[in-house]
Amino acid sequence: MNILGYLQKIGRALMVPVATLPAAAVLMGIGYWIDPNGWGSNSALAAFLIKSGGAIIDNMSILFAVGVAYGMSKDKDGAAALAGLVGYYVLTTLCSPAAVSMIQGIPADQVPAAFGKINNQFVGILTGVISAELYNRFSHVELPKALAFFSGRRLVPIVTSFVMIVVAFLMMVAWPVIYNALVHFGESIKDLGPVGAGIYAFFNRLLIPIGLHHALNSVFWFDVAGINDIPNFLGGAKSLAEGKAVIGVTGMYQAGFFPIMMFGLPGAALAIYHSAKPQHKARVASIMIAAAFASFFTGITEPLEFSFMFVAPVLYVLHAFLTGISVFIAASMQWIAGFGFSAGLVDMVLSSRNPLAREWYMLIIQGLVFSGIYYFVFRAAIRALNLKTPGREDDDELAPAADAAPVSSDVDSLARGYLNVIGGTANLENIDACITRLRLTVGDTAKVNEGEAKRLGASGVIKLNTKNVQIIVGPRAELIAAAMRNVISGVGAKPAAAAPVAAAPAPAAAPAAAGDLVLLAPVTGEVVPLDQVPDAAFASKAVGDGVAIRPTGKLVVAPVGGTIAKIFNSNHAFALVADNGAEIIVHIGIETVKLGGQGFKRLAEQGARVKAGDPVLELDLDYLAAHAQSLVSPVVVSNVDQYAGVTNVVTGQVQAGHTPLYTLKTK
Template identity: 70%
Template sequence: MSILGYLQNVGRALMVPVATLPAAAILMGVGYWIDPTGWGGSNALAAFFIQSGSAIIDNMGVLFAVGVAYGMSKDKDGAAALAGFVGFLVLTTLCSPAAVAMIQKIPADQVPAAFGKIKNQFVGIMVGIIAAELYNRFSAVELPKALSFFSGRRLVPILTSFVMIVVAFIMMYIWPVVFDGLVNFGEHIQKLGSVGAGVYAFFNRLLIPVGLHHALNSVFWFDVAGINDIPNFLGGAQSIEAGKAVVGITGRYQAGFFPIMMFGLPGAALAIYHCARPENKAKVLGIMMAGAFAAFFTGITEPLEFSFMFVAPVLYVLHAILTGISVFIAATMHWIAGFGFSAGLVDMVLSSRNPLATHWYMLIPQGLVFFVIYYLVFRFTITKFNLMTPGRELAVAGSEEDGEDVNVTGNKDQDVTGLARQYVAAIGGSDNLTGIDACITRLRLTVKDSAQVNEVLAKRLGATGVIRLNKTSVQIIVGFMAEKIANAMKTVGAVPASAPAAASASVAPAAGVKPQVVPQAATAATVAELLSPVTGEVVALEQVPDEAFASKAVGDGVAVKPTEKTVVSPAAGTIVKIFNTNHAFCLETEKGAEIVVHMGIDTVALNGQGFKRLVEEGAEVAAGQPVLEMDLDFLNTHARSMISPVVCSNIDDFGGLVIKAQGQVVAGETPLYEIKGK
């Protein structure tokens, strides 16, 4: 697994302990509402609620150890969580100030201050990762018969305790250095004041597409670099009395998110709706209203953000910039509110009587201003640059207008189990799927080969985006049903890979075979004429040595076996995707045809060797313009096959194909096939 994929797993696992924060927020929020001035000192019921919430906040380190160990274990077993708990107890006890003084034979007042902070979330994450790795490696070990009781899962907590002795010994020497480095980093950001808060918020949004924002959040929200924004804010009066919190300062890494989540993103949703084509507005309205309500009420923004994150990345960058500006303004003006889950209405109401909440109500007019800013910026950018946001140019995915039912079997009331089976099929079947998890709105999947994922089918099932992080890590954005679908996917049994029939019945001729015409498309208007992207010999799609292409699961078209190195654009349009390995690209024509040019079979395994890109994603290209350059000598030696499919992945939106080419073709000159309208 790549470093990015591993960090993805850590970020996903962090959601387990973070999910406990809403409970702390509610308990302490209710306590502060009951007794806003005495903070529990003059009301027993308020003290009851505040102390209940404190029990969670004060033990976040051990919660992180347990949660991460559980979340990263291969089968989510309780033994992994127990190992995390045992490991945290052993490590923090051995590295406590008293133990360090005794072991190192030094006076207690000479023990580095870092050991007084050993029970923090950073150490909890580290222990959780170690415990999970030990569980994944040793949970199936069988000991000799005399010790068989301690075999398997029972062995893991025992191993963890011994490993933590070694880790504790190492930590006695490196923890002070690590801690000082983290503190210096936090102090550097703190010295930037409000600007530092804005910079943090900007990168918080930018990292969301790959799920690494959780790692960044741990620095500013929890006690890793001395900032500890969320626990200190939720602690309120106790944090003030302990000198951990400062009124008007604590919470500045949170407050500015409220105007964005409650008002800014709904403004963006309104702009996207107004920019949709008239025939698509009804569908877009439902999507945008649901996303806007979720953002306003709960602070969950992924349904909205993922609706434009990939189709219009420039909008997402603008969103990140505006978020940074909002957090900067709120921090500068000392308009402070905090949250235990996310910056929605629920958390704003609960935090309003927290003694650390200052001028929190000013975040509402700030939010109204950002509603207008988001609306104007998004509407201008969408129309000025003709961005393909939901409802523009292309029909809304899953709508009746684009001919794609959300449920491709035709049963709109299908249960979650049936939907899960179809998602497994879209991912390449059970044989391609090795790991299943979910995070709020995303399926986080581990596969043998991400190239087998059928993105077209996934979107027909209702997904709003598919992210291929690398060859083995895939995320599919499915909305709030992510966890239900993921759980159902684990129990559906063996499912074959998808192979839906293509809309047209055309057959691409091999050399010496006369072109055939789809009868129903013969008299229809031509939507696009594609030229051959490479010089070589035409091969029938059915003869491509790859089932996904040969079965037309990816789309309909033909293939070419190249004899020259230059790959050109087969038509005028936009390069919407070039794979990281440069072996394939996706082109969207002016009339909305989505063309996939895939050079060779299994060439993704070459990790980019033999390919060089000549343009970048988002480029407008003319027919015949060079896009890739190949080292054919290398590729013919190392690739399984250099037969290269050229298919229309959304052929169901059109009337079919008219195949024009046979025999030898020349890049950028020979017509390959025509796409006909309905």
């Protein structure tokens, strides 16, 4: 993975711990609303809520260690998060002032002050990254039989604890230098005051197209360079009492965003609507209204920003510049409000009674002014430069015609659609997501169809390089990414129906009624009832009806005659369309897609015509037994609802290509 791709990976992993902040904002915001003067001293309920939110804020460094480790792990497993926690405790304990004094044999008063600040978000991020890399490297390692209990995922926290001992010794030398450099950077920014806040805001917007604004935000919002703006603001009374916050200063890296998100961008949306061609105004209105509402109410701006970011980049630079001016003005005037999620109406209301909020209502007046500025500047620029904003495209650049087939809003349908957009699973290497965008690693970004992505509803497509692409899909990004993973693993996915082919001679099998389909065992082994498969989707028959087999033989064959509609790139599963239209999925093991094809050898190709008993896959049973979550292999009919059901289910041992497994009854 290239440097940009890796930085993006860290950036999106940061969103895992950051996602806890809205909970803290809501809890503490309601608490301050209940008791705006006593901050909990006059109300037990207010104190309860403020303390609950404070528990999140006070432990952000631990949340970063756990969240980054989880977010950067290759399969988002809890063992990676546990390793992050173990690593954080080992590192921070060994680098605590008392431990440094004992290990280095120096008086406690001579221990560098930097070790008193070892429990911070920077160390949490560092620990999370190291723990995730160790998880990705060692989570499938098998130890000798005597130590087999500690193999795989159980090995990772153990390895992490030893590695972090080494890291701790390195940090005893490096941490004072790193800490002093971070403090110097933070103090340099602080010394610039409102100008520094404005510069930060300008680059915050400019980095959004490549998704690295999260990394920049961590410097100003959290305790990476000593600024820690969001936790100190949300901490309210406690932050004031501890001297971590200053009224009129803490929150200045947040406040100026409210006028932009709540008013400026909706003003830009109105300008784009009024600049659209008359015949396209209705279409543009529906897009702009939804995007402007999201920006005003929640502070989610990407659907609106991506509507003009690439078609009119000059507008986006103007937007970044105006954002910097807004943050500068708010910081200069000390009009302060803060947020736990983004600078929308919800966060403004919740923060308005925070002890650190100051003349927050002036941000509304500032916002109304910026709404007018955005409207007139955007409209003038669009007209003067003839910018192709939504509704002003040339006719041959327009999206599909109105009579084009409607796009389903179903998440599973969208997942399959976006897989087609990127050139299919053969071009896909990794799937991830943040709040509003799919972050994908592909074989070649040239195969990504931007027009089709926009037809599916994407706000924009960003090709960062030949390997990394981002598709802006809105707040359902995580759901779509999860559905894409399910489609790839065969869960919930139905293969495309193959064209009817001439009937082949029926395979030798147990007697069945005319028209019924008898499936032979695709692999030698022991039959396992479907409800005992250790996967909820298969066990609940959500994927289809049938049985499973625990393999003891290495050859996997076609259970019936038909066409192989799909063999997954990882070779762990295939879908076969029988001559009568039955769609059959043979899925070897559970979660075996994560093995990346290891343990499987393909013997037939996608699209091939096969007879019952023809070889399709060859298994390395020793490797799979050591690395797969389970070898239990479902054999199901995914479109069973088109038939009368599954009967004559066999039990016990079966032989590949010979033993009848079950009968699919016709209606």
